[in-house]
Amino acid sequence: MDAVLQALADPSRRTVLEVLRGRSATAGELAAVLPIARPGVSRHLRVLREVGLVDVRQDAQRRIYSLRPEALVEVDEWLEPYRALWRNRLDALHTEIARGKKVRE
DSSP: OHHHHHHHTSHHHHHHHHHHHHOOEEHHHHHHTSSSOHHHHHHHHHHHHHTTSEEEEEETTEEEEEEOGGGGHHHHHHHHHHHHHHHHHHHHHHHHHHHHHHHHO
């Protein structure tokens, strides 16, 4: 999980994952949405491949990259207790807001 979190720490890599969340893309298509040179994009893609967040397949002369969301399962499981904490806090906030409205009425 540490390697995945380190990969996610970079904003360019997160942008790549956002694009790949919607569709597969070539390195050139990904380079078009990033403010870095093509060699930098290739380095980011290598890091994402090494931690299992991205798959690559060959299509003639092109490499097509796609998201591997299963690589995020461990991170998702780690985050769940924090989500529950926020849900409880937001539920409590909602309750307090509803009480405030009743008091004003």
